[in-house]
Amino acid sequence: MLSYKKLVVLFCGLMLSLAGLAAAQEGASAPQKKxxxxxxxxxxxxxxxxxxxxxxxxxxxxxxxxxxxxxxxxxxxxxxxxxxxxxxxxxxxxxxxxxxxxxxxxxxxxxxxxxxxxxxxxxxxxxxxxxxxxxxxxxxxxxxxTQCIVYNKDMFDKEKLPYPQPGWTWQDYYFTAKKLTKDMNKDGIREQFGSSKIDTRFFLVSNGSKIIDFEKKKCVVDTADNRIMIEYLQKLRRDCCPTKTESAALVAGLTGVKQDFYTGKVAMGHASAWNLTDYSTIKNFKWDVVPLPVPITGNNRAIFxxxxxxxxxxxxxxxxxxxxxxxxxxxxxxxxxxxxxxxxxxxxxxxxxxxxxxxxxxxxxxxxxxxVAKVPMNEREPKLNQAMLIFSKYFDQFYFENRGMDEILKNITWDTDELLKQ
Structure with missing residues (x-):
């Protein structure tokens, strides 16, 4: 027969084992901290x-x-x-x-x-x-x-115009957009537009232009080629694109997406690949994609x-x-x-x-x-964003306040050069 002391020792050992097992089970069932x-x-x-x-x-x-x-x-x-x-x-x-x-x-x-x-x-x-x-x-x-041109197929069909094709030029783009820009009810107010606005910086860079020479710390936007391209954009905006007021009227009834092309009243526009997140939801008209037109200066650069x-x-x-x-x-x-x-x-x-x-x-x-895209839209320069704020400021004055090209290019060059000296 076991002695009293041995029974006590066995009992205590059993209790400790059960306590350990319970603790282990409790630890296993406790949720792990994430x-x-x-x-x-x-x-x-x-x-x-x-x-x-x-x-x-x-x-x-x-x-x-x-x-x-x-x-x-x-x-x-x-x-x-x-x-x-x-x-x-x-x-x-x-x-x-x-x-x-x-x-x-x-x-x-x-x-x-x-x-x-x-x-x-x-x-x-x-x-x-x-x-x-x-x-x-x-x-x-x-x-x-990457970048392409999107276009409204229904609008081209209605006007009996051929769809844009690869290899077309920016002059083709302008003349097509001009034909598609209309005052539909002859009241002096345009309701249909051939193009959305083309971003100036994108247009210059994709056409082979250099805006800033960061190695020389110098603004180089004022060149003969750049002036040709800026004049083109000014003409396109004036003749074929909605003004700020017209654009606001176009998108007034939209919820969520606030883009001119989405309304179905703008025939063409430059679109980055990320724009397709909105365009893929379009249900009220047929649309398609065509490559960017051949550059005005002939200096094509595939940018991303x-x-x-x-x-x-x-x-x-x-x-x-x-x-x-x-x-x-x-x-x-x-x-x-x-x-x-x-x-x-x-x-x-x-x-x-x-x-x-x-x-x-x-x-x-x-x-x-x-x-084939090799050239980044944004150069790897710490002062690029500040320089582009200068760029946007003066081109807004050019397009919306009718400032002269000589004036705005002079101001962009001066302010950017001062920034690069800092």
Missing amino acids: IVLKYANAEGAEQIKIAKEICAAFEKDNPDIRIEMDFMTHIGTITERIAAGQPPDVFMWWGGLTEMQEKGDLLPLGQHVKKNNVNMKKYYKELVDFYSYGSELYGMPLQMN DEACLVISKKTQYPDEAFRFVNFYCGEKGMKIFAAGKDGIPADINIARKEFLKGLPASAKYYLDAAD
């Missing part, structure tokens, strides 16, 4: 749905991470948060990373790319190069944006715009943040992203397989342009 990543994205209502779908797919595959989404966040707001020392962990960015990279605001991605065996060759090379400084990568490519995802240097969770960025810009994320038509997916294979679904067949011209 890491929360803050993600800021500037997109609007339609793209929020796409972004939420990507984030939900990521959270399903990564149950230890929760994404706290902050949408419709303007670049200026993100800049303010960075300056205040409270940046989001991950955020969408476009227009160049140079200023943030030089300030040390961004997490270098090279070691994470290597650690996770990410094949960067699947992305458009121009994007990878654009986001790399030296041998280091700072942005994960998200979208490639872009967007990427970056990680803040201040994030407490660099590995988890990279897992999110890699998923978002990876195969699963890119397939979902492609459905939104918010620019060409940076993954070339996904772009070719998924981007054209639901679009006119001729939207392939956007992909054709992406294959």
Whole structure:
């Protein structure tokens, strides 16, 4: 028979074992604390749905991470948060990373790319190069944006005009737009327009122009070729494009999208690939795509715009943040992203397989342009954005206040040169 002391020892041991088992079971059933990543994205209502779908797919595959989404966040707001020392962990960015990279605001991605065996060759090379400084990568490519002309097929049919074809010129564009601009009820007010406004900077750069020579720190906008192109735009705007007042009247009844072409009363317009997110929803008229016209000066440059995802240097969770960025810009994320038509997916294979679904067949011209685009719309210069504010200010005076070309080019050159001296 067991002694009393032995029974006490066995009983205590049993109680301790049961207590340990209960604690283990309680620990196993307790929910694991999730890491929360803050993600800021500037997109609007339609793209929020796409972004939420990507984030939900990521959270399903990564149950230890929760994404706290902050949408419709303007670049200026993100800049303010960075300056205040409270940046989001991950955020969408476009227009160049140079200023943030030089300030040390961004997490270098090279070691994470290597650690996770990410094949960067699947992305458009121009994007990878654009986001790399030296041998280091700072942005994960998200979208490639090339440029084409969109046109309203119904309007061309109504006016019995042939559709634009590849190889057409900007003079063809003007004469076609002029024919399609009409005062329909002869009351002295135009109701139909041949073209939406063509952005001056885009027009100059895509036609082979150089606006600023950053190496020499000099504004070079005032050239004979540039004057020819600016005169062309002035004539196009005057004869074929809605004024500010006319444009406001066109879009007054629209909710959400506020673009002239979307109204069905503008025949043609320059459109970046990201514009297709809105145009793909058009139901009240047929539309199509054609390549950009042959440059006026003959100096064609295939340009691209872009967007990427970056990680803040201040994030407490660099590995988890990279897992999110890699998923978002990876195969699963890119397939979902492609459905939104918010620019060409940076993954070339996904772009070719998924981007054209639901679009006119001729939207392939956007992909054709992406294959040859070598020149970024935004040069990698910290003072570029400030210089473009000067540019916009004086060209608004030129178009809307009837200031002379000599005056505005002189003012742009003077102010930009002063900026570059700082």
